[in-house]
Every structure is written in structure tokens, then in C-alpha cells.
Amino acid sequence: MQKIFLNIVLFFFLSITSALEAEQAYCAKYEECREARWTDLKKTLFEDIDLKSGEGIIELTTPERAPDAAFVPISFKTHKLKNQDDFITKVHLVIDMNPSPYSGTFKFATNIDQIELATRIRLDAYSKVRVIAETKKGDYFMAANFVRGSGGCAAPPLGDLDNMIATAGKMKIKVKKIYLNDINNTIITTYKLIKEDYKSVYKRYEEIEIEYNKTIPEVAFKLHKTKDKQELKELLQESRDYYNNIKSQFNKEKDKNSLESTALFLFLAQHCFNGVYRENGKGEFNTPYNWECGVPNLKNKLELLKSYSRIFNEMHIEFFNTDCFSFMEEVLEKEDKILLYCDPPYLNLEIGENKYNKEHFGKHQQLELLNYYKRFNNVVFSNHFYELFENFCNENNFKYKKCYRKNIMSSKNETRSEKISEILAYKC
Numbered sequence: 001m002q003k004i005f006l007n008i009v010l011f012f013f014l015s016i017t018s019a020l021e022a023e024q025a026y027c028a029k030y031e032e033c034r035e036a037r038w039t040d041l042k043k044t045l046f047e048d049i050d051l052k053s054g055e056g057i058i059e060l061t062t063p064e065r066a067p068d069a070a071f072v073p074i075s076f077k078t079h080k081l082k083n084q085d086d087f088i089t090k091v092h093l094v095i096d097m098n099p100s101p102y103s104g105t106f107k108f109a110t111n112i113d114q115i116e117l118a119t120r121i122r123l124d125a126y127s128k129v130r131v132i133a134e135t136k137k138g139d140y141f142m143a144a145n146f147v148r149g150s151g152g153c154a155a156p157p158l159g160d161l162d163n164m165i166a167t168a169g170k171m172k173i174k175v176k177k178i179y180l181n182d183i184n185n186t187i188i189t190t191y192k193l194i195k196e197d198y199k200s201v202y203k204r205y206e207e208i209e210i211e212y213n214k215t216i217p218e219v220a221f222k223l224h225k226t227k228d229k230q231e232l233k234e235l236l237q238e239s240r241d242y243y244n245n246i247k248s249q250f251n252k253e254k255d256k257n258s259l260e261s262t263a264l265f266l267f268l269a270q271h272c273f274n275g276v277y278r279e280n281g282k283g284e285f286n287t288p289y290n291w292e293c294g295v296p297n298l299k300n301k302l303e304l305l306k307s308y309s310r311i312f313n314e315m316h317i318e319f320f321n322t323d324c325f326s327f328m329e330e331v332l333e334k335e336d337k338i339l340l341y342c343d344p345p346y347l348n349l350e351i352g353e354n355k356y357n358k359e360h361f362g363k364h365q366q367l368e369l370l371n372y373y374k375r376f377n378n379v380v381f382s383n384h385f386y387e388l389f390e391n392f393c394n395e396n397n398f399k400y401k402k403c404y405r406k407n408i409m410s411s412k413n414e415t416r417s418e419k420i421s422e423i424l425a426y427k428c
């Protein structure tokens with residue numbers, strides 16, 4: 001990926017990876033922001049699992065301050081355990097503020113009564129470093145330390161110290177322009193308005209959240225979202241009606257691409273089931289209410305919108321709202337040196353293709369997209385892992401990697417922990 005330093009880099013669809021990285025580093029300055037990030041990570045990585053205190057089970061040793069954030073020594077050891085069922089089978093390593101927080105899993109044979117392990121990590125920003133030990137019985141124990149250090153993810157692995165200090169925290173990609181395209185006008189309008197006037201967007205969004213909060217009975221906050229689901233459903237009838245009312249208002253407003261529609265959308269994205277954007281055949285947003293009384297930390301939300309706005313402006317991101325094929329024909333073809341990242345709707349041969357909107361992105365469009373990839377010199381694309389894509393890569397000089405992720409978007413609890421295989425392919 002040497003050629004990543006191109007004159008112009010074009011991101012296609014909703015690819016905001018570098019923006020997110022910068023946002024994390026910015027957010028790392030604030031404790032509340034760091035806490036909110038862990039809350040999100042915990043939910044994504046460990047769902048409802050109870051992470052008990054690791055005291056007496058696992059001990060983590062880290063420096064308080066890391067002079068070389070690209071090379072931070074950490075170690076952990078478990079106490080000698082007597083009961084076979086308590087033996088540790090896996091240790092997960094999570095670094096909250098790193099661009100890829102889930103940093104690794106160590107798997108152990110099932111009959112080891114004590115583990116001691118030392119390694120080195122990279123640290124992108126001030127962050128909690130966590131080790132989460134999984135026992136044979138299925139219990140989870142966590143130890144966490146806060147480590148001060150930054151810039152380690154962008155720094156060379158063992159470069160000279162002066163250079164590392166000089167460049168610490170400055171993660172930069174040399175790009176002239178970033179174009180971001182998605183056919184979904186709501187998403188693009190939201191980004192544009194956040195870029196232009198995040199304060200007004202927030203002000204209206206805050207009003208909607210405050211009104212929503214009033215519909216939640218105090219007692220509901222004490223209940224558990226899965227264990228007390230039925231009781232919550234009874235208590236949150238008014239909140240559900242409020243959500244549905246916002247949904248109707250949004251569907252009437254959404255083609256106006258207004259500040260009002262953006263604020264309504266931010267509310268819906270916060271409270272819809274699984275955070276998924278779904279439209280019916282008429283093009284109306286139709287994701288149901290999530291039946292959770294979780295109200296977001298509004299101060300964090302404001303900080304987040306501010307960060308996005310700063311990133312969109314500083315990185316001069318230009319937004320487009322058109323079909324991908326027209327985007328490639330009309331916008332990209334005119335550009336000279338580009339890197340195209342394409343994150344299309346994923347092909348799903350098992351259950352029929354994903355429908356994000358009323359226009360179907362079927363197998364035919366997927367094949368057409370592959371033909372377009374051939375026209376560009378620098379391309380990255382992702383999709384579900386299928387032989388079709390593997391063959392395409394082999395025939396067209398693309399390198400690729402098979403990756404796995406949890407199925408967190410699944411509507412069914414039982415399939416959410418299943419692993420989904422994806423392809424990440426590139427040609428540079």
C-alpha cells in the first residue's frame with residue numbers, strides 16, 4: 001500500500017475510516033468521551049456479558065506514561081487457580097482509543113493453572129488498556145489500566161526517538177481531496193449539515209431528545225434491556241409512540257434535506273432497532289423502535305458532532321449524493337490519480353441481496369461494479385466473502401484477505417454472535 005500517498009484520494013460511499021481515527025484521537029482528551037467510547041465498545045464486543053473485576057484473578061502491568069507510544073511494554077499474569085473450571089482459556093486485549101481497539105486474543109490450552117505473558121502494543125492516544133480473561137466455565141474477568149501516550153499507531157515501529165517524538169500524534173494522510181458518495185440523501189445531508197453548522201443541528205436534536213426523555217418513566221431506567229424486556233415494553237408505550245411520531249415527521253420531511261430532517265434522523269438513528277437504516281418499498285424509513293430507555297449523553301453527542309464537523313472541514317471532504325455508477329462516470333473519470341474505496345451493499349446469496357433503499361442493489365449491479373474496478377489503478381473494496389470475489393481478485397491482480405466479524409447487525413439475538421466472513425481486497 002505504498003501508493004497511499006497519492007495526490008488525490010477518493011473515498012466512495014460512506015468510508016470515513018481516517019475521519020474516525022482523527023476523531024478518536026481528539027476525543028481521547030476528554031474522560032467522558034473516553035468512557036462513552038468504552039460503553040460502545042463493550043456493547044459491540046461483549047454485548048450483555050458481565051465483565052467482573054479481575055482482582056485476584058488477572059493482573060495487568062503497564063507503564064503510567066509511554067515515552068515511545070509505538071512500543072509500549074505490557075504484561076499480564078493470572079493468579080494460580082485451583083479449580084479447573086476457573087482456568088483461563090482466552091485473554092482479549094482491548095485498547096479503547098486505538099483506531100482498531102480490539103487488539104488481539106491470546107488462546108491458551110485448557111489445562112494451564114497460571115499464565116504469564118508480556119508483549120508490546122502501539123498506543124494512538126491516552127487510553128485505557130484492558131485485558132479480559134475468559135474462563136473455561138464461561139466467566140469473564142477484566143483488569144484495566146490507563147496509559148498516557150500518543151501517536152504510536154502512525155509512528156514507525158523502531159525508528160529514532162527524536163523523530164518519533166517530533167511526529168507523535170500527527171497522523172496525516174497526504175491527500176488533496178476526499179470525495180464521499182452515497183445514494184442515500186439523508187446520510188449525505190446529515191454529513192453536509194454537520195460540516196456546515198453542527199451547532200444548529202445539535203440544538204434541534206437536543207430538543208427532540210429532551211422531549212423524548214420526558215416520556216420515560218423513572219422506574220424503566222432501573223430495568224435491564226434483555227432480562228426485563230417484557231416489562232420495558234409495557235412501560236415504554238408512550239416512548240414508542242413518540243418515536244413513531246418522529247418517524248412519521250421524518251418521512252414527510254426527509255426529501256427537503258433540511259436541518260429539521262437531519263435532527264429527526266439523528267434521533268431515529270439513536271433509538272431505532274440495532275441502529276440500522278432501513279427503508280420500505282415506498283422509500284420510507286421503517287426501522288422499528290429499540291425498546292431501550294438509554295438516553296445518550298448529550299454533552300458527548302455535541303462533542304462528537306463538533307469532531308465530525310472539524311474533520312469534514314479540515315480534510316476538505318466533499319459530499320456527493322448519486323448512484324455509484326454515475327459517480328464513477330461523471331466525477332471519478334475526470335480525476336487523475338485516485339484511490340477508490342468502495343464499500344457497497346454486501347452481496348448476500350443465501351438470504352437474497354441486501355436492500356438499503358427502494359432501489360435494489362442486486363447481483364447484476366455487483367458484477368457491474370467489479371467491471372468498474374478494473375478501470376482504476378488503485379482500488380480497495382470490501383464485501384461478503386464469496387468465491388465470485390475471490391476469483392475476480394485472482395484473475396485481476398487484486399490482493400485480498402478473508403476477515404471475520406461478529407454479526408452485530410442481525411435482527412435475531414441467537415445469530416448475533418455468529419461470525420460473518422468478509423473480503424477486503426486491493427490493487428495498488
Ligand SMILES: C[S@@+](CC[C@H](N)C(=O)[O-])C[C@H]1O[C@@H](n2cnc3c(N)ncnc32)[C@H](O)[C@@H]1O
Nearest residue numbers: 014015182183184322323324343344345356361
Ligand atoms: C455497506 S454500506 C456502506 C456503509 C458505509 N461504508 C459505512 O461504513 O457506514 C453500503 C452503502 O451503499 C449505499 N448504496 C446503495 N446503493 C447504492 C448505489 N446504487 N449507489 C451508491 N450508493 C449506494 C447505501 O445507501 C449504503 O449506505
